[in-house]
Amino acid sequence: MPRPSRWPEVMAAAAKVFRAKGYHGATLEDVADEVGMLKGSLYNYISSKEELLFSVVRPPAEQLLSEARALAAEVVPAPEKIARLARVHAGVLAEHFVYASVYVHEVAGLGRYPEWAAMDSEYVRLVRAVLAAGVAEGSLRTDLDLRTAPHVLIGALNWLTRWWDPDGPIGAAEMADRISGVFLDGVRA
Amino acid sequence: MPRPSRWPEVMAAAAKVFRAKGYHGATLEDVADEVGMLKGSLYNYISSKEELLFSVVRPPAEQLLSEARALAAEVVPAPEKIARLARVHAGVLAEHFVYASVYVHEVAGLGRYPEWAAMDSEYVRLVRAVLAAGVAEGSLRTDLDLRTAPHVLIGALNWLTRWWDPDGPIGAAEMADRISGVFLDGVRA
Amino acid sequence: MPRPSRWPEVMAAAAKVFRAKGYHGATLEDVADEVGMLKGSLYNYISSKEELLFSVVRPPAEQLLSEARALAAEVVPAPEKIARLARVHAGVLAEHFVYASVYVHEVAGLGRYPEWAAMDSEYVRLVRAVLAAGVAEGSLRTDLDLRTAPHVLIGALNWLTRWWDPDGPIGAAEMADRISGVFLDGVRA
Amino acid sequence: MPRPSRWPEVMAAAAKVFRAKGYHGATLEDVADEVGMLKGSLYNYISSKEELLFSVVRPPAEQLLSEARALAAEVVPAPEKIARLARVHAGVLAEHFVYASVYVHEVAGLGRYPEWAAMDSEYVRLVRAVLAAGVAEGSLRTDLDLRTAPHVLIGALNWLTRWWDPDGPIGAAEMADRISGVFLDGVRA
DNA sequence: AATGAATGAGGCTTCATTCAT
DNA sequence: TATGAATGAAGCCTCATTCAT
Incomplete structure (x- = not known):
């Protein structure tokens, strides 16, 4: 496909409309x-x-995955990696908020589009690997359930698309730190 | 509307189809x-x-809300309330898994259906109130951000609809405990 | 596909419209x-x-082919076979005139629809075989070009769809006899 | 309309595409x-x-008609005229094969374009007149049906557009002779 | 309660045509 | 002359909904 002059406008409009009405609920006339x-x-x-x-x-899908891959390859203690992963995740959400919301609503975890299933599950595996390394190195709890835990973090982050306003008072880095803070240390006094 | 004999079959079919294809992506012929x-x-x-x-x-929406209201009214320390809230939430998800998934995909936090906005936000306020009480009573961290924290818990729980198999090896109570465990105490060693 | 009650009406309308405007020139709204x-x-x-x-x-395609196959299998001198083949061909045209016209306009010899190519060329081969048998048995001219001759007969017959009115004064059998008469014996005095 | 430099290319492309897909089935983008x-x-x-x-x-339409008119005006025995008419017809087909195919597919005998109906039927009348003269002069059979016979010859010739390759082994003159040979003398031994 | 068949609106897509550059 | 991009009409097809049986 050619990418003529108003391509960015078209993309932005589509993202906005798809986010507001859902992919199937939106019409090309809306766009x-x-x-x-x-x-x-x-x-x-x-x-x-x-x-x-x-x-x-x-x-957003490609950016998140490539940044997460790079981060996973670094040699850094797991808690720091988790905090930085949350920043990357929230950063991508903030940078492409409408686009990323469409990904989260229409694609993530749903298995509706085979084209995206591989990327989608690779990200989960990356997060799981980070947590597993933390358990191995002793920085994370030994009893951590590695099946569940990655989804807890990812779910909390993806859920941002349902309530967070990235242009509101809490910026992406601050938001990421709060979420990773709860994830790492819990809310108990 | 009359509710003739095959009404439960109709509901179950609709839930299944709506979950698989999304409300707008599903047709009544599919159902x-x-x-x-x-x-x-x-x-x-x-x-x-x-x-x-x-x-x-x-x-699922009414059951979750009414059980959450009842729980919120009890006089119990916040950490225990949070654990029980997670059990209620995961329990409703498990009991009505397909139906609840449709709620989560199509309604929760989206503001697309004014009829549901009140219920939807009441639940968030209930969770927030539980957390606020915990901060007040000293059982939760003083620096807890009450705008963010309820959404972290709710997001992690709702995200179950994208990956959890309630008929799989991890049951609802077990799953709720893992999630509330992470939420309360974090994953750090 | 189900064949509900008004199926014959639908078929007749489609044939009429396709014949009048051509397949691509006709719209389903016309039909x-x-x-x-x-x-x-x-x-x-x-x-x-x-x-x-x-x-x-x-x-018409299936009827013509099956009748032609049956005829080809008979043991009859070639000139008679040719005359009877012309009657079969003109008879199918007359019986399904609009439908057959659509076949002739849109399919015959065009190679546009792979699904029909086999049937289409089988008919040509059947006619050619009849002519070849006639040459072999000595009832047809030895110098007959078997590549060309079948198409001459088929072309003359198919061309009926462009000018003949099967409900007009010349009926199918009469018309077939005239065409096979010219084909067999020529127009020279 | 101006006829700028690439006009012949445009015509050739249109003829090719119209022949392959039909006029309505072809798009200007194809061309x-x-x-x-x-x-x-x-x-x-x-x-x-x-x-x-x-x-x-x-x-092709104008060339065929004008050559046929000239031929019809000559004083020549009908059998020879028929042979030469076939050569003219096949010659025009061969010279403008793709263009002529489009004429045959989209115009000849269909009455879809009033602009062409007069030319189209004039040609039939010319052929009929040649045959009628032959009957009158005694060179053609007295019982020849003058309504049918011209269409037999024209149909056999026009049908060339569905199977003949004018660049193949049988050239236009040879092909014309075979067809007029069958038409004049038949295929019987 | 269920069916067969229809309606009518509207969605996705195509395409002849136009026009500023 | 050609391009890039748009228009607007229309075509194919879908689907929620209705209704007589």
């Missing part, structure tokens, strides 16, 4: 209205509605 | 196929597709 | 108008426009 | 792709798709 063109004109930019979804969802 | 009737026959049970969604989503 | 229903209602009868084309075109 | 330009650029050459069809179809 076109948001851009200020006719629905047929969208086909200068895309080849199908589904391809538009993938275009919206790809940037 | 009818699942029940083993023609789509037109569904209108002996429902008055519209949206009413069917609400019927699917109401039982 | 629906002809039947007296809405275009969406057609999908109670068909699964796609192309399937409708195939349904229209199948009866 | 433009074949030329190697964008579809909008075609409007430097044409004013509408239909005009393009007419441009494609005009050369």
Whole structure:
């Protein structure tokens, strides 16, 4: 597909509309209205509605995965890695908030699109590996359940797309620290 | 609406299909196929597709809210309340897994259906109140951010709908304890 | 596909419209108008426009081929076989005139639909075999070009769909005899 | 319309594409792709798709008609005229094969375009007149049906567009002779 | 209660055509 | 002359909904 001049506008409009109404609940006419063109004109930019979804969802997915891979490869104590992972995760969410919300709503963990299943589960495995290393090195609790724990962290972070306003008073780094703080040390006095 | 004999089958089919494809992505024909009737026959049970969604989503929503209200009213230390709240939450998820998944995917935190916004936010306030009481009574950390913390717990629990198999090896109570364990005491050694 | 009550009406309307405007030039709304229903209602009868084309075109194609096969298997002198083949061909055209016209316009010899190519070329081979047998038995000219001759007969017969009115003064048998008469004995005095 | 430098390429591409997919089945983008330009650029050459069809179809139609008129005016025995008419017809087909195929598929005998009906039927009348003269002069059979016979010859010739390769082993003159041979003298031994 | 069949609105997509550059 | 991008109409198809039986 060519990426003509108004491509970024089209992407932003699609992300906004998909987030507000859901992928299936949104129509291409909604998207076109948001851009200020006719629905047929969208086909200068895309080849199908589904391809538009993938275009919206790809940037945050790829960025999160590549940053997480890089981080996982570093040699750093697990607690610090977890804190930095939360920052990366929240940072990607904040940077591409609408796009990432669409990923979280429509793709993450749902197994609806085989194309994305591999990426999706690789991220879970990366987080699990970080936790496992922490248990091995003694910085995390020995009794930690490695099946559950990664999903707890990921769920808490992904759930940000349902209530957080990344342009509000709590920024991405601050938010990441709060979540990783609870995850690492709990809320008990 | 009359609720004739095959009403439970209809509900179960709708929940299953809505969970698999999403509300907008699912068609009434999908639901009818699942029940083993023609789509037109569904209108002996429902008055519209949206009413069917609400019927699917109401039982877990009402049960969770009423159990949470009852729990919140008890006089119990916050850490124990949190553990029991997690059990209630995971218990409702497990009991109505498909139905609850639809609630989580289509309703929770999205603000798409005004009818559900009040219930939805009341639950967050209940959890927040439990945490606030814990801070006040000294059983939870003083520096706990009460805007964020309820969403961390709720997010981790709701995210169960994306990966947990309630009929798998980890039962609801066990799962609730693991999640509330991490939430209360963290994962650090 | 189910074949509900108005299936024959749908077929007849489609054949009529496809013949008048060509398959691609005709719209499903044209067909629906002809039947007296809405275009969406057609999908109670068909699964796609192309399937409708195939349904229209199948009866004459299959009938012609099966009758031609039966005829080819008989033991009869070639000139008589040719005359009877022409009667079969013109008879199928007359019986399913609109449907057969669509076959001739949209399918025969065009190679546009792989599904039909085999049937299409089998018929040519059948005719060629009849002619070859005639040459072998001495009832047809020794210098007959077997590559060309079958197409001459088939072309003359198929061309009927462009000018003949099967409900006009010249009936199918009479017409077949005239064409096979020219083909067998020529027009020279 | 101006006829700028790449006009012949445009015509050739249109003929090729119209022949392969049919006029309505082909898109201007198909044509433009074949030329190697964008579809909008075609409007430097044409004013509408239909005009393009007419441009494609005009050369063979006019050439055949004018050559047939000239031939019909000569004073020559009917059998020879028929043989030469077949050569003219096959010659035009061969010279403009793709263009002529489009004429045969989309125009001949269909009555879809009033602009062409007169030319189309004039040709039939010319052939019929040749045959009628032959009957009158005694060189053709007295019992020849003059309604049918011209269409037999024309049909056999036009059907060449469905199976003949004019660049193959049998050239136009040879092919014309075979067809007129069958038409004049039949295939019987 | 269920079916068969229809409706009508609307969604995705295509495509002839236009136009500023 | 060609391009890039748009328009607008229309086409195929889907689907929630209705209704006579």
